Amino acid sequence: MIQVEGLTARTSRAPRAQLGPVTFALDKGGRYALVGAPVDGVELLLAVLAGSVPPRKGSVRVAGAPAAHGPSVAYAPFTPDLPGVLDVDDFLRLASSIRGEPAASAEERLAVLGVASLARRRIGTLTFEESRTVALTEALTSRAQLLLLAEPLATLDPRAAARVAPALLARAESGVTIVLTTASREDARALCGEWLRFDRGKLTLRTTDEDEWSPLPGAHGARLFIRSEGARYLLAELAADPTIQTVRAEGVELVVTGRDPVVLATAVATAARRANAELDLLRFESGEGEP
Amino acid sequence: MSVARLPLLRLARSRPTWVATAGLSALALGAAWIQQHRTSIHGADRALDFYATLALPLVVYALVAAGIGSAGLASSGRPLVRLGAPPARVAQATVVVTMLTSAIVCGVLGAFVAGMAHGAEDPPRTLDVLHTFAFGALAGGAYAAYFLLGAALVAGFWGRALFLAVDWIVGSGVGLGAAFMPRSHLRNLLGGEPPFEFLPWESLAALTAIAVVCATLAVRRAARVRT
Numbered sequence: 001m002i003q004v005e006g007l008t009a010r011t012s013r014a015p016r017a018q019l020g021p022v023t024f025a026l027d028k029g030g031r032y033a034l035v036g037a038p039v040d041g042v043e044l045l046l047a048v049l050a051g052s053v054p055p056r057k058g059s060v061r062v063a064g065a066p067a068a069h070g071p072s073v074a075y076a077p078f079t080p081d082l083p084g085v086l087d088v089d090d091f092l093r094l095a096s097s098i099r100g101e102p103a104a105s106a107e108e109r110l111a112v113l114g115v116a117s118l119a120r121r122r123i124g125t126l127t128f129e130e131s132r133t134v135a136l137t138e139a140l141t142s143r144a145q146l147l148l149l150a151e152p153l154a155t156l157d158p159r160a161a162a163r164v165a166p167a168l169l170a171r172a173e174s175g176v177t178i179v180l181t182t183a184s185r186e187d188a189r190a191l192c193g194e195w196l197r198f199d200r201g202k203l204t205l206r207t208t209d210e211d212e213w214s215p216l217p218g219a220h221g222a223r224l225f226i227r228s229e230g231a232r233y234l235l236a237e238l239a240a241d242p243t244i245q246t247v248r249a250e251g252v253e254l255v256v257t258g259r260d261p262v263v264l265a266t267a268v269a270t271a272a273r274r275a276n277a278e279l280d281l282l283r284f285e286s287g288e289g290e291p
Numbered sequence: 292m293s294v295a296r297l298p299l300l301r302l303a304r305s306r307p308t309w310v311a312t313a314g315l316s317a318l319a320l321g322a323a324w325i326q327q328h329r330t331s332i333h334g335a336d337r338a339l340d341f342y343a344t345l346a347l348p349l350v351v352y353a354l355v356a357a358g359i360g361s362a363g364l365a366s367s368g369r370p371l372v373r374l375g376a377p378p379a380r381v382a383q384a385t386v387v388v389t390m391l392t393s394a395i396v397c398g399v400l401g402a403f404v405a406g407m408a409h410g411a412e413d414p415p416r417t418l419d420v421l422h423t424f425a426f427g428a429l430a431g432g433a434y435a436a437y438f439l440l441g442a443a444l445v446a447g448f449w450g451r452a453l454f455l456a457v458d459w460i461v462g463s464g465v466g467l468g469a470a471f472m473p474r475s476h477l478r479n480l481l482g483g484e485p486p487f488e489f490l491p492w493e494s495l496a497a498l499t500a501i502a503v504v505c506a507t508l509a510v511r512r513a514a515r516v517r518t
Contacts, residue, residue, distance in 0.1 A: 052373070071375030083370045085300045085360070097293040098374045138374075 001028040001146065001177045002049060006058035009041075009048050017041040019048070019201045021058060031168070031178045033188035036198035037262040042181040043078060043150050045198070049179065050075035050148050062146065071099040074139035078150040078181075080131045084124030088134055091123060101143050109141040110134075112167050113160040128273070133160045140167045147171065149180040153187045155270050165190055183262045184243060222261035224268055225283040226254050234279075237271035244268075253282060294376050295384040297368075298358045302392055305357035312350050316400050319346040323408035338408035339423065339481045342401060347427065348474065350400070351393045351434040352455055355442065358389035363446025364439055364509055365516035382513035386439055386506050393435035394428040401427025423481070426495075430477040433498045434458075436505035437473055443512040462486075473501055 008020035019041035026032050034042040047053040048060055051068035052075070060067040069075070082091060089106030096103045107116040115133050118126065126134065133156055139147050152168070153161045168191055172178055182188050188195050197205040228234050238247045238256055244267050246257045258264035261284075272279045302308070323338035359367035368381035405423035409416045441454030462474030465486050469475035475486035476494035489497065 050373070069372050069375055069378075073375065075373055081370050081373065083297050083301075083360075085304050086297070090296075090300075094293055094296060094371075095374050098371060098376045 002026040008057045017044045031192040033192035040198040041201040074144035075148040076135045076139045080135035223285040227280040234275040234277040298385040298388040308357035311353040326408040355438040364443040365513040379514035390432040390435040393431040397431025398424045398428030426480040433502040440505040440509040443509040
């Protein structure tokens with residue numbers, strides 16, 4: 001389905017990343033997780049596969065043709081790019097029309113992730129999380145043969161997140177190829193059958209065997225010391241995040257602990273955005289064993 | 292046709308654009324009303340001068356900004372291109388919708404201005420209104436294509452702003468440079484000084500050429516940009 005040979009790419013847009021050279025092939029009908037943080041180049045690689053970013057060197061072929069946007073590829077980047085002027089149901093109808101698919105009811109499509117109530121909302125009025133859910137819904141309920149999804153479980157409403165895995169598995173059973181990025185081993189394990197780990201733009205491990213999967217570099221327990229205005233709301237958001245192990249207040253500081261520094265940093269940033277809180281990072285500690 | 296929905300809705304639902312358009316139209320019509328009440332013998336000429344030099348370019352500028360959603364031409368179509376729509380078709384739809392809307396708005400505004408400010412020694416009112424409608428519509432379309440080319444070459448606000456400034460500075464003259472600007476040809480068609488000694492029919496052809504060439508270049512450029 002996908003052949004990547006000697007690919008190098010870079011982007012100056014945040015998060016800045018450099019990729020490659022990498023060579024690999026992905027079979028049709030597989031579920032692949034590109035594991036790493038955005039700075040490791042996984043989202044850049046997804047954009048290259050989608051045809052959004054051109055390769056600097058090497059080649060990328062999707063279904064035998066150079067990578068390009070097309071009706072048979074559904075690409076949902078981390079930051080969704082939806083037309084804010086359309087209503088959600090209008091957008092889904094337009095997407096079906098462009099993909100050449102029969103128009104299905106927007107409510108039915110949105111119900112797959114449990115967000116049918118968004119159907120009549122103007123996209124421009126949606127929150128970031130709601131926009132991501134709509135973009136994911138479009139991809140998951142389309143008839144595209146290749147799904148390229150960035151962090152499909154991150155920053156979603158927990159009810160929607162719980163429905164992503166069954167929806168993905170259902171698509172995979174119908175022969176669709178799924179490639180997603182994630183910084184979370186748990187997400188990768190839950191959603192995919194094969195994992196490709198990237199570290200600073202290089203493919204460092206490809207496996208289907210969980211035992212081969214050593215911890216991510218630096219994943220020995222991490223502790224973040226932060227200070228924030230509006231800490232009360234932030235505390236609630238942090239406490240609700242399953243990837244965060246402990247949160248406690250020490251004077252004016254918050255100490256947040258987790259197993260994986262990358263996952264921890266992503267979770268803290270997400271919680272801050274949800275709580276609309278500004279953060280000062282005071283200190284970061286990483287060490288062996290549990291924090 | 293489905294890809295035309297996005298620029299259509301962007302235009303229809305952009306409240307700031309319609310407020311700006313209404314404000315500029317009110318100014319142009321106000322100028323026409325003043326000319327009529329001064330019983331000026333060439334009232335239409337003076338009112339149309341304000342319409343052609345200020346109101347029309349700024350109205351089209353606002354409509355283009357709404358049609359492409361304040362982005363570059365290529366990035367304005369990104370949400371549809373990512374769904375698999377051909378980039379050239381998306382750009383084409385945006386260009387056609389924006390040009391048509393600009394042509395209609397500018398034509399109608401011109402007709403109202405000419406009708407309101409009609410003076411005793413102006414050509415017959417019906418003929419004057421019809422001519423101004425046609426010239427305004429053509430200039431509206433040409434200006435839209437011209438600004439869209441700016442938006443295709445430089446993303447964001449600066450592409451269109453640069454083209455507006457060039458038209459303002461170069462198009463106000465009568466030299467060779469002015470022959471490439473919509474401003475000078477519209478001025479010639481509405482009875483002002485011609486650029487590079489163009490006859491009115493030559494200005495008509497030049498405005499048509501500006502519209503076609505700029506629209507074609509804008510679509511070709513936008514279709515090549517990766518989104």
